[in-house]
Amino acid sequence: MSRTWLRWMPAVAVPVLIASAAIAGPLAANASVALQSKTPSQVLALLAGEKVTALSGTITQTSDIGLPALPTSGTGSAASAAAALELVSGSHTARVYLDGKTNQRVQVMDTLAERDLIRHGADVWLYESKGKKVVHMTLPSRSATVPEGTSGTVLTPGQVATTLLASLDSSTTVTVAPDTRVAGRTAYELVLTPKAGDTLVSSVSIAVDSTTGLALKVDVAARGQKTTAFSVGFSSLTLGTPDASLFSFTPPAGATVTEQTQPGAGSVKKAPGTATKDPAKRPTVIGSGWDAVVAVPAGADLSTLTSSPLYSKLTMAIAGGHLFHTALVNVFLTNDGRIFAGSVPAERLQAAATGK
Numbered sequence: 001m002s003r004t005w006l007r008w009m010p011a012v013a014v015p016v017l018i019a020s021a022a023i024a025g026p027l028a029a030n031a032s033v034a035l036q037s038k039t040p041s042q043v044l045a046l047l048a049g050e051k052v053t054a055l056s057g058t059i060t061q062t063s064d065i066g067l068p069a070l071p072t073s074g075t076g077s078a079a080s081a082a083a084a085l086e087l088v089s090g091s092h093t094a095r096v097y098l099d100g101k102t103n104q105r106v107q108v109m110d111t112l113a114e115r116d117l118i119r120h121g122a123d124v125w126l127y128e129s130k131g132k133k134v135v136h137m138t139l140p141s142r143s144a145t146v147p148e149g150t151s152g153t154v155l156t157p158g159q160v161a162t163t164l165l166a167s168l169d170s171s172t173t174v175t176v177a178p179d180t181r182v183a184g185r186t187a188y189e190l191v192l193t194p195k196a197g198d199t200l201v202s203s204v205s206i207a208v209d210s211t212t213g214l215a216l217k218v219d220v221a222a223r224g225q226k227t228t229a230f231s232v233g234f235s236s237l238t239l240g241t242p243d244a245s246l247f248s249f250t251p252p253a254g255a256t257v258t259e260q261t262q263p264g265a266g267s268v269k270k271a272p273g274t275a276t277k278d279p280a281k282r283p284t285v286i287g288s289g290w291d292a293v294v295a296v297p298a299g300a301d302l303s304t305l306t307s308s309p310l311y312s313k314l315t316m317a318i319a320g321g322h323l324f325h326t327a328l329v330n331v332f333l334t335n336d337g338r339i340f341a342g343s344v345p346a347e348r349l350q351a352a353a354t355g356k
Contacts, residue, residue, distance in 0.1 A: 033179045033186045035210050040174040043188045043208055047161065050213035053101075057183065057237040059094045059156060064227050065326040067314075093235075096156070097242040104146070105246050119146055120247040132255040157233050161206045161215040164192065171195055171289030182207045182216040183234040194290035199223070200328050200343045201290055207233065222327035229327045286352050291344050293352045298337035306333075320350055 038046070097105040104119040116127040124146055126135040139146070168174070177189040187207040194201055200223055207217040217233025251257050286293040305311060315322040321334040323346050332340040332349035340349040 033181050035179045035186055035188060038176065038188055040176050040190065043176055043190045044165070044174070046188070046210075046213040047165075047190070047206070047208045047215060048213070050158070050209075050215070052098075052212050052214045052239065054099045054241045055214075055237060055239050056097050056242045057095070057234045059096055059232065060235045061092065061155070061230075061232040062228065063230055064225075065222070065229050065328055067326060097246045099241050099244075099247065101145075103244075103247040105242075116249070117146070118247060118249040120249070125249040125251075127249065127251070127255075132252060134251045134255045134257045135260055136257060137260040155232055157206075157215040157218050160218045160232055164204055164206075164218070168192070169289070177205065179210070180207055183237040185216060185237060186210045187216050196289050196291040198344055198348060199290040200330070200345070212239070220328060225327050291342065291348065293340055293342040293344060293349060295352060296339040296341075298334075300337070302333070302337060318346060318350070320353055323349075 093109045095105075095107040095109065097103075102119065102121050104117070106117045108115040110130075113128070113130040115129070116125070118125045118127070122139040122141060122144070124137045124139060126137075127133070171194065173193045173195060175191045175193070177191050180187050180189050187209055190206045190208055192204040192206070194203075202221040202223040202225075204221070205217075205219045206215055208214070209216050216237070218231070219228050219233075220230040222229035281297045281299045283294055283296045286295055311322075315324050315333070317323075318332075321332055324331040324333070325346070329341060329343055330346050330349055332346065332353060334340070334353050338353065340352050342349060342352075
């Protein structure tokens with residue numbers, strides 16, 4: 001799972017400190033059902049063969065990872081960081097519409113606000129109702145994909161499942177739990193259990209649609225925590241082609257429209273130290289499996305982060321630096337500017353920092 005964490009941790013852990021987040025909201029599965037028995041390999045094959053090209057649905061997510069509630073009032077970087085953290089720990093809902101690879105719409109419904117991503121052919125629109133901000137970009141071709149991170153805070157069950165399964169290896173036990181029902185559809189429940197005892201993750205369950213193989217829901221359980229730490233999935237789902245009008249967009253009157261000539265430029269915030277060609281300053285992975293640690297060498301300017309009024313509220317001082325703690329991921333920022341992150345206890349990060 002080491003390559004998985006290289007992708008997942010910068011997307012889930014470090015950007016919490018920098019500026020990125022994920023949608024959130026309540027989710028519950030219905031009573032279990034009885035399906036034809038399948039082995040873990042058969043369910044994995046079903047998931048890998050998923051070919052759904054058109055759907056309408058509502059995605060909801062819950063995050064109970066121990067982040068503090070912070071006020072989002074005020075201005076400046078502190079308010080922006082607090083708003084980002086609210087996206088991680090608060091409740092949010094996203095409506096999604098898909099018609100092939102070139103028609104997509106995602107509507108993230110915030111409190112008294114809405115953020116939309118609309119793609120129609122090579123045209124991509126990003127709309128934020130608060131402040132009436134619009135960004136328009138033209139993809140190089142109709143076959144091009146929307147730049148990663150453009151949708152900002154949206155994670156789908158399929159994206160999370162794909163990331164977690166990308167580097168599935170012998171460090172994980174894979175089983176099938178009793179069948180279930182999600183968003184009115186019957187599903188197999190694939191369970192990934194880390195073999196390592198020195199990891200914060202207790203297990204991951206993926207609900208796989210019994211007919212299409214579509215990932216319907218992903219739950220991540222934290223060791224020693226009764227409530228689910230992270231859950232994302234469909235609360236409603238309709239397979240079929242959405243109305244074509246959903247993929248057209250006209251900026252509302254009074255909106256500020258910005259043309260982005262280079263799709264994706266600046267849309268993905270990288271972890272400190274990753275934007276360099278110097279091999280000595282690239283992130284490395286210490287260990288393997290679920291208890292692997294990602295190490296980011298010193299070199300990035302963290303002054304904006306460490307000078308924020310929220311820094312002392314979100315981190316605790318420990319030997320050698322400061323710790324940002326959640327139920328699933330710990331991030332250790334050393335006094336000499338290095339960063340160590342992993343789904344492991346703080347002691348393992350400290351040991352990695354001292355070379356033990």
